[in-house]
Structure formats: C-alpha cells, structure tokens
Amino acid sequence: MHVLVNAAMSADGKLATHRREQLRISGDADFARVDRRRAEVDAIVVGVGTVIADDPSLIRFDRERRSEIEPTGVPARVVVDSRGRTPLDAGLLSGDAPTYLLTSEATPPERRDAFRDAGARVIVAGTDRVNLPDAFGALEREGIERLLVEGGGELIFSCFEAELVDELSVYVGSLVIGGQDAPTLADGNGFVESFPALTLRGVERLGDGVLLRWRVENE
Ligand SMILES: NC(=O)C1=CN([C@@H]2O[C@H](COP(=O)(O)OP(=O)(O)OC[C@H]3O[C@@H](n4cnc5c(N)ncnc54)[C@H](OP(=O)(O)O)[C@@H]3O)[C@@H](O)[C@H]2O)C=CC1
Numbered sequence: 001m002h003v004l005v006n007a008a009m010s011a012d013g014k015l016a017t018h019r020r021e022q023l024r025i026s027g028d029a030d031f032a033r034v035d036r037r038r039a040e041v042d043a044i045v046v047g048v049g050t051v052i053a054d055d056p057s058l059i060r061f062d063r064e065r066r067s068e069i070e071p072t073g074v075p076a077r078v079v080v081d082s083r084g085r086t087p088l089d090a091g092l093l094s095g096d097a098p099t100y101l102l103t104s105e106a107t108p109p110e111r112r113d114a115f116r117d118a119g120a121r122v123i124v125a126g127t128d129r130v131n132l133p134d135a136f137g138a139l140e141r142e143g144i145e146r147l148l149v150e151g152g153g154e155l156i157f158s159c160f161e162a163e164l165v166d167e168l169s170v171y172v173g174s175l176v177i178g179g180q181d182a183p184t185l186a187d188g189n190g191f192v193e194s195f196p197a198l199t200l201r202g203v204e205r206l207g208d209g210v211l212l213r214w215r216v217e218n219e
C-alpha cells in the first residue's frame with residue numbers, strides 16, 4: 001500500500017482556526033492539484049474530527065484525470081472513527097462513492113449496523129481506538145492500494161507514529177492563523193526522541209503559496 005498525506009497549512013503551521021471550522025487555505029491552483037491527486041488514489045481518508053468540523057463529501061476529484069488512469073471506479077471515502085461519532089447524515093455517507101468506516105470495538109454493534117444501513121462498509125480494528133496498521137491492512141485486502149490521507153492533525157500524527165506514511169505534501173498558504181489550540185499538521189502526543197525523517201522532493205510556487213513535497217524514510 002502507498003500512503004500519501006496531503007494537507008494545507010498556514011505559514012504558522014495551522015490547518016484551521018481554533019474554532020476548527022473549515023478554512024480555505026489552498027488557492028485554486030492547489031485545489032486543482034489536490035483534485036488530480038484524489039483522482040489517482042483508491043481512497044481518501046479523514047479522521048472523525050474532520051468529519052465533525054467540515055462535513056466533507058470527498059466526491060470532488062478531477063474526473064478527466066481519473067478516466068485517463070482508471071477507466072472504472074471512483075475513489076472510496078474512509079473515515080477513522082473509534083466510537084461511531086460520525087453523524088448518520090454526514091456528507092460522506094451520501095453520493096455514489098463507496099464509504100468505509102474504520103472503527104473499534106468501542107462502537108456498539110447497533111451503531112455499526114446503523115452505519116451499514118446508511119451504506120457504509122464497516123471495518124472493526126482495535127479495542128478502544130482504531131488500530132491503523134490493522135485497519136489499513138483490511139483496506140488493502142479490499143483492493144485499496146493507494147491511500148490519500150487529508151487530515152486532520154490528530155490522524156496525520158498517528159499515521160506517522162505507526163510509520164504508515166510514504167509521501168507528504170504540504171501546501172503552505174500565505175496567511176497566519178495563530179492560536180495554541182488551532183489544529184496543526186501533526187498533533188497527537190508529538191514525538192520526543194525519534195522523529196520521522198523526510199527527504200525533500202520538491203518545492204514549487206503555486207499561486208500565492210508554496211507546495212512542499214517529501215518522501216518519508218521509514219526504517
Ligand atoms: N487544511 C487542511 O488541509 C485540513 C484541515 N483539516 C482541519 O483539521 C481539523 C480536524 O482535525 P483533528 O481535530 O485533529 O481531527 P482528525 O480529523 O484528525 O480526527 C481525529 C479523531 O479521529 C479519531 N481516531 C480514531 N482512531 C484514531 C487514531 N488511531 N489516531 C488518530 N485519531 C483517531 C479520534 O476520535 P475518536 O477517538 O472518537 O475515534 C480522533 O479524535 C478541522 O478543523 C479541519 O477543518 C482537516 C483536514 C485537512
């Protein structure tokens with residue numbers, strides 16, 4: 001499996017304001033690039049914090065690019081949600097794309113059934129919290145080879161912590177958001193002694209911001 005993390009942050013490293021409301025950090029050129037990347041993957045992944053904050057639908061992608069590389073199918077949507085907090089009327093449960101709910105045993109069976117009734121494919125991995133290596137392994141067995149993780153910061157940190165990330169792309173927009181409680185690119189507990197090593201692969205001006213691309217050097 002190949003895992004790409006892509007997100008947009010302010011010059012001070014924030015993904016959104018401290019109110020955790022969706023914020024347009026990318027400009028048109030970067031959104032068009034993200035749509036191309038979405039078209040190239042098998043699934044787009046977000047954490048339940050992002051679902052609650054943004055209610056994304058994740059069905060926007062560059063359809064021309066998709067038809068060039070993959071004549072059939074659309075990218076699936078995936079939410080990482082240990083306790084089944086995703087609202088049953090969430091945008092990513094509607095539309096034609098398949099949706100996976102990666103959850104844990106903490107979600108009661110009847111809540112899991114409600115997600116199935118809403119059309120989701122439910123994968124249980126972990127006792128209290130989603131075990132990401134196991135959950136991503138289950139996605140792989142479903143034929144999902146290319147994953148695009150869009151955030152938010154807590155999920156991105158966990159993906160790095162579990163050494164699941166192969167590639168990192170960050171669009172740095174020309175704004176300062178500030179706020180010690182605003183989400184950053186990698187939140188969670190943070191690393192203390194050993195840090196993921198990155199190799200810089202690209203620096204590109206896109207509109208009024210900069211796209212940075214790294215390869216992740218997992219051992
Ligand atoms: N600028 C950008 O590019 C983007 C910005 N955002 C912004 O980010 C913010 C949301 O980020 P954030 O609050 O960090 O939430 P996340 O979207 O990262 O979701 C985190 C939640 O996912 C659940 N989860 C389950 N298993 C795991 C696991 N193994 N590791 C980590 N999380 C797990 C947890 O909830 P539980 O325990 O209940 O399961 C956790 O609280 C919003 O403001 C949104 O707008 C989001 C995406 C992109």
Ligand SMILES: Nc1nc(O)c(N)c(N[C@@H]2O[C@H](COP(=O)(O)O)[C@@H](O)[C@H]2O)n1
Nearest residue numbers: 008023024025026054056057058060150
């Ligand atoms: N690349 C990027 N740039 C920004 O400025 C953003 N705010 C985001 N947000 C991500 O896109 C999701 C919404 O997508 P759809 O509207 O459903 O297509 C949002 O939930 C974040 O994951 N991304």
